Amino acid sequence: MAFSPQTRAQSRRWLPRSFYARAALILIVPVLTIQLAVAVLFLQRHVEDVTASMTATMARQVALVRTHPELAALLGIFEAEAPDATRIRIWDLGGRVMRARLAEALPDLAAVDTVAARKEVRLGFADGTGLAFPRDAVSAPNPHQLIVWMVAVALVATAISVLFMRGQIRPIRRLAAAAEAFGRGQHADFWSSGSTEVRQAGTAFLAMRARIERHIEQRTLLLSGVSHDLRTPLTRMKLELGMMDGPEAEALAGDVRAMERIIDTFLDFARAGATDALAPHDLTALVREAVSLAAPEAEVPVSGPEGVVMPVLPEGLRRAVANLVGNALRYGRRVRVEVSAGAAAAIVAVEDDGPGIPDGDRDAAMRPFSRLDAARGSTEGNVGLGLAIVRDIARAHGGTLRLGDSPLGGLKAEVVLPR
Missing domain, CATH: 1.10.287.130 (Signal transduction histidine kinase, dimerisation/phosphotransfer (DHp) domain)
Known part of the structure; x- marks a missing residue:
């Protein structure tokens, strides 16, 4: 049965998002699985077998003490108050095995208590008498040491593997940072390193x-x-x-x-793709300056919060705002510009009351040399590069250009700039 890409994507939502976390998960899950398998299969079998063998010996000694009480001190068995009922902790695997073996060897055994006294087993018989003996006389010697060693070795191996993974993932992160910088129009230093596959990816990127x-x-x-x-x-x-x-x-x-x-x-x-350097500017003040230069005789209102300082390409952003305002004035009578800023991005929106652009033509309108107004000739100076220039400038900032419907009735062009 074939699954769609959406179904496969939804089935992986429980996975961590970062490659580092996924690699750590791939490493840790098998280690924990092996640990659990060893603990359940080997330790349980070890505890049950050893406990059964030692309990059989102790049952014979208890039977001997009941017939010859003078041997109790010699065998490490002593009289005690008989327990009222059998009490064994749920996680005490050896206790359950011990009780079963004692019940088989001692028919009149009434109760086994491993909880009342620490490191002691108390037995109660049908005639009301009670005996007790040390728990280590019927338990495997120090089985927890194996668990401690397993956990310690697993932690050391995991730490070494995590350090190794960090060294392997570092070149991938550098490659991602170089690609992101290049998308913003910056030339970040990058050299190919790491494993063979990562080196190939780095060389291909260069x-x-x-x-x-x-x-x-x-x-x-x-x-x-x-x-x-x-x-x-x-x-x-x-x-x-x-x-x-x-x-x-x-x-x-x-x-x-x-x-x-x-x-x-x-x-x-x-x-449009070059080259003024990123510098911190007050975004609203820069937009007002660009609007006044693009339309000195038109009264284009500019609204937005003051003091939104962020790194931008100032000449490029001025050119982008000027192109949008020029297009809006060419096709509409009312034009307004709004600057908004959030935690993740700032938006410069230019709206008009012109004819707008149909939804199906908006992607084509942002392509170079694309003219949707076929009735207009190039003699008017329209060669279909205005929105393409704006989109290139937005991409140089790591952002994008979005076209939508304006409440004024025309086009709403938004330059989205990540902060």
Whole structure:
């Protein structure tokens, strides 16, 4: 019978979450199982067999003392008050074996008490007489020593194994930290170490990181180079159009301005993955500054708590907020920005009352060069990179970009930044 991935995942919920705890569990469970198996099988058999043999000898001595009382002191048996009933502790395995053997050898035995006196066994007979003898005369000598040694050896072995596991897991943790740092746009020092499998994973990560860095570098150089080379002919075109009159010249000037906006967008996209350093900033103050720079003539309200200081990429975050505010002003009339902060993350939300984006198109809207408004041409400067730039900047912080519905009736874009 095949189980679904969800069923298998639910069946493992009882397992610890960390690899270190799971490895420790894999080690400790077999050790405890062996301990219990030895204790139950070997010790029980040992206690029962030895106790039965010693009890048989003691039963013969008790029978001899009952017929020849003068031998009691010589055999270590003495008179005692007869117990009223049999009392043996539940966990006293040897006591139950001893009682059974005594009952078989002494037909008139009425009661056996191993609780009334410490380290002593009292017997009561049908005629009202009682005898007592030391418990160690019918018990295996010091069976607890084996248990103590087993526990001590198990603890030492577990401690050594835990230290060994820490050394094996440390390279995995370093690999995870390096991967997380790379996802935030940081270049953490990392070298491959550990077991063969961990070294292979580390080497694969280093090769992957190098390939991604080369790809980002090539993308940046390509877009920067193309954008830079296009500025020279555009400048000449602007000068020539400045000396021309007529509606045709004005239309061409609009095209040139749109091409300049496209070039600026390319440059922003090329810079989105780099490189201003993380630094602590007041998040609300930084967002207000970005909104005022992006829309100096529009009255865009910014709300949020003061004093939310957290490490951010300041230039990147300014660019992300500016892109979202510019998009909101392009498609809507009412725009508002809200900053909220929790224990785990801070959120910068930009809302508008425009047409919004359908739920099924939101993932596509965040892809580079994706334009959902097909009726608009690229002459307006829209090349479908605005939300892609914002998403790249959010990922550089280790966060994400979320699109949803705004209470204003349009789009709500949230930049989630982990704290």
